[in-house]
Amino acid sequence: MTPATRRGRRSPDVIVVGGGVTGTSIAWRLAQSGRRVLLLEQRGICSGASGRNGGMTGAGSSMHASAGAGRAVYALTTANLCALLSLPDELDTDFELRMTGTMDVITTDEQMAHLQTAVAAEREAGIAIELVDRDAAREIMPALTNDILGAAYAPDRGHLWPFALVTGIAAAAARHGAEIRTGTAISRLARSGDRVRGVVADGETIEADEVVLATNAWTPRLLPDLPRGAIVPARGQILVTQPLPPLLACPFGTNFDKEYGRQTPGGQILCGGYRRLDENEGLGTYREETTIPVLAGIARCLTDLFPDLRGKARVVRAWSGIMGFTADGLPLIGRYDSAPGLTVAAGFNGGGFSWGVVVGLVVARLLNGEEPGFDLDPFRPARFHDAAVTWANPFTAGEKNNPRAADALAGTA
Numbered sequence: 395m396t397p398a399t400r401r402g403r404r405s406p407d408v409i410v411v412g413g414g415v416t417g418t419s420i421a422w423r424l425a426q427s428g429r430r431v432l433l434l435e436q437r438g439i440c441s442g443a444s445g446r447n448g449g450m451t452g453a454g455s456s457m458h459a460s461a462g463a464g465r466a467v468y469a470l471t472t473a474n475l476c477a478l479l480s481l482p483d484e485l486d487t488d489f490e491l492r493m494t495g496t497m498d499v500i501t502t503d504e505q506m507a508h509l510q511t512a513v514a515a516e517r518e519a520g521i522a523i524e525l526v527d528r529d530a531a532r533e534i535m536p537a538l539t540n541d542i543l544g545a546a547y548a549p550d551r552g553h554l555w556p557f558a559l560v561t562g563i564a565a566a567a568a569r570h571g572a573e574i575r576t577g578t579a580i581s582r583l584a585r586s587g588d589r590v591r592g593v594v595a596d597g598e599t600i601e602a603d604e605v606v607l608a609t610n611a612w613t614p615r616l617l618p619d620l621p622r623g624a625i626v627p628a629r630g631q632i633l634v635t636q637p638l639p640p641l642l643a644c645p646f647g648t649n650f651d652k653e654y655g656r657q658t659p660g661g662q663i664l665c666g667g668y669r670r671l672d673e674n675e676g677l678g679t680y681r682e683e684t685t686i687p688v689l690a691g692i693a694r695c696l697t698d699l700f701p702d703l704r705g706k707a708r709v710v711r712a713w714s715g716i717m718g719f720t721a722d723g724l725p726l727i728g729r730y731d732s733a734p735g736l737t738v739a740a741g742f743n744g745g746g747f748s749w750g751v752v753v754g755l756v757v758a759r760l761l762n763g764e765e766p767g768f769d770l771d772p773f774r775p776a777r778f779h780d781a782a783v784t785w786a787n788p789f790t791a792g793e794k795n796n797p798r799a800a801d802a803l804a805g806t807a
């Protein structure tokens with residue numbers, strides 16, 4: 395008998411580990427469907443990547459367009475976007491969702507060639523996106539430098555306040571009866587044979603019929619049999635200015651999604667990127683630290699693209715966060731074949747806010763024995779067990795989308 399049952403508490407049906415957008419969303423949908431849910435988070439709700447990101451949201455990335463999984467990615471991320479639109483009412487939370495459109499700004503011929511192909515593939519998958527020339531781009535966002543070649547403009551995308559969304563989802567989960575314990579670090583899964591029976595935290599075994607790992611970058615620590623390099627921690631950094639008059643009409647990305655930014659409804663400009671100036675391109679570290687070369691690169695990106703900011707924008711804050719990058723740039727979503735009782739939803743690379751809400755629905759359906767409603771085959775966690783892991787992550791930070799296998803698969807600090 396576990397200590398929990400000795401004290402007369404009923405075991406949960408499902409333990410969800412991780413209090414980011416993915417874990418809270420899964421806990422919410424499971425609790426909503428009547429399951430007894432325990433959510434365990436080692437720090438606070440939204441303290442991982444979910445609380446440290448840029449807040450841009452949309453239907454997938456142009457970097458998925460050429461991959462065979464593009465259609466499956468766009469189906470899920472489009473559903474995520476639709477679900478987001480009804481969440482302010484459903485959660486009774488204003489998370490500052492603004493559907494302003496987003497713009498992928500093109501500054502080199504290489505980016506132009508990539509986006510010509512990617513936009514065609516995205517349009518074929520039903521996504522509203524178009525290539526616009528320099529003048530049209532500057533009409534939408536007049537503050538842009540004249541020194542661009544054009545842009546890919548997606549009118550149905552936007553941005554949001556991640557902390558308000560995730561804490562809103564957690565509150566909804568609690569209202570539906572989910573128990574949320576923060577400051578509880580899981581040291582390992584509890585197993586009998588291959589089957590996962592619960593988790594171990596602070597020396598206590600907590601049993602459950604099902605365990606879901608929504609632990610993103612930290613997943614390899616709890617899943618020692620996950621092949622090395624399948625999920626790799628990747629540090630991203632962001633700087634924030636003081637509130638400024640409206641300047642950025644919509645969020646922007648540039649350079650193969652490597653740089654990005656937006657202006658919040660309150661006027662602050664957030665900008666991130668330049669991981670290529672970080673030690674080992676930010677790969678392989680769990681240290682949440684900012685570094686001067688990266689922040690200087692981000693500042694240069696902002697003032698190059700928006701010359702009006704030169705000499706006017708003061709940086710008031712900077713932070714870093716750890717993402718879970720995967721060897722093929724796709725998340726792991728589904729039951730973990732080699733361990734009955736275990737489900738994984740992790741490795742959302744640089745775009746978890748285009749996935750988290752719909753992944754909550756999909757995982758709840760899986761655990762309730764229902765059809766997920768989407769093609770999850772490209773996201774099977776077991777795919778990394780099938781063959782040797784080869785690093786082909788399209789978001790790797792080098793100037794080009796060069797595989798960085800040796801670096802990425804190096805040890806973690």
Ligand SMILES: Cc1cc2nc3c(=O)[nH]c(=O)nc-3n(C[C@H](O)[C@H](O)[C@H](O)COP(=O)(O)OP(=O)(O)OC[C@H]3O[C@@H](n4cnc5c(N)ncnc54)[C@H](O)[C@@H]3O)c2cc1C
Nearest residue numbers: 412414416436442443444447448450580630715745746747
């Ligand atoms: C700088 C930066 C900018 C980004 N910009 C964007 C953006 O603009 N748009 C976008 O969509 N995405 C962006 N992302 C990516 C996005 O933040 C992530 O994809 C998303 O937050 C993943 O959510 P998650 O819930 O899966 O993971 P996380 O939010 O990382 O949550 C995992 C949680 O698990 C907990 N945990 C881990 N191990 C344990 C354990 N052993 N016991 C208990 N708890 C544990 C962690 O503490 C953490 O809270 C960015 C990320 C960063 C860092």
